[in-house]
Amino acid sequence: MFTNEVKYRVTYADTDQMGYMYYGNYAKLYEIGRTEALRNIGFKYKDMEAAGIMMPVYENYSKYLLPALYDDFLTIKVTIKTLPTVRCIFDYEIFNEAGSLLNTGQTTLVFSRMSDNKLCKPPQNLMLLLNKYFTK
Numbered sequence: 001m002f003t004n005e006v007k008y009r010v011t012y013a014d015t016d017q018m019g020y021m022y023y024g025n026y027a028k029l030y031e032i033g034r035t036e037a038l039r040n041i042g043f044k045y046k047d048m049e050a051a052g053i054m055m056p057v058y059e060n061y062s063k064y065l066l067p068a069l070y071d072d073f074l075t076i077k078v079t080i081k082t083l084p085t086v087r088c089i090f091d092y093e094i095f096n097e098a099g100s101l102l103n104t105g106q107t108t109l110v111f112s113r114m115s116d117n118k119l120c121k122p123p124q125n126l127m128l129l130l131n132k133y134f135t136k
Contacts, residue, residue, distance in 0.1 A: 002080040002133040004037035010072045020067035026094070027060060030107055033076035034090045041129045048123055052114045058087065059108040066102045073097045083127070083134050086111055086119045 008029060016022045035045055045055070068074055077093040087110050094103040113120045 002037070002041075002130060004033075004040050004078050006033050006036040006076045006078070008032060008074045008076055010068050010070055010074060012070055014068075015070045018067075019070055021069070021072075023062070023064060026062050026064075026103055026105065029074070029076050029094060029103075030060070030078075030090070030092050030105055033078040033092055034107070034109075037078040037080075037090075038126070043126050043129050048126070049114070051123065053120060053123055054112050054114050055088070055109040056112060057107055058110045060105070061107070062103060062105040064103055066096075066100055068094070068096065068102050074102070080130065080133075083130060084111070084122045086121065088122065 010021050014021045014025050038045065048055070073096070075095045077095070079091045079093075080088065081091060082089065087108050090107050090109070092103070092105040092107075093101060094105075095101055111120050111122050112118065
């Protein structure tokens with residue numbers, strides 16, 4: 001299992017009229033979390049796309065437990081519980097500075113060749129980087 005944490009400060013632009021982080025921005029936090037998690041192990045989305053593979057979102061699920069507020073310093077915890085195949089499932093937990101769980105979520109992304117939009121296997125360099133977290 002692979003886990004990574006990323007920090008994010010809620011900006012005024014992230015909030016709605018009630019002062020709560022707008023619900024649509026949680027998908028942005030998921031993207032920040034998964035992009036930075038992979039970057040932290042040495043894998044960049046940008047390089048994968050330059051090699052002709054993209055990862056579109058196939059499914060997105062969110063559960064809102066408590067609101068994130070303006071200026072909250074959040075922790076985005078990202079977990080990959082199983083090695084990717086043509087799909088990669090990311091689980092998320094978002095906490096505030098007090099450690100309260102605000103949101104849980106899950107996204108499923110698929111690996112797709114940009115040339116023909118057909119599903120494909122994950123890039124070998126990504127699998128090499130992730131394998132060490134799943135082998136004992």
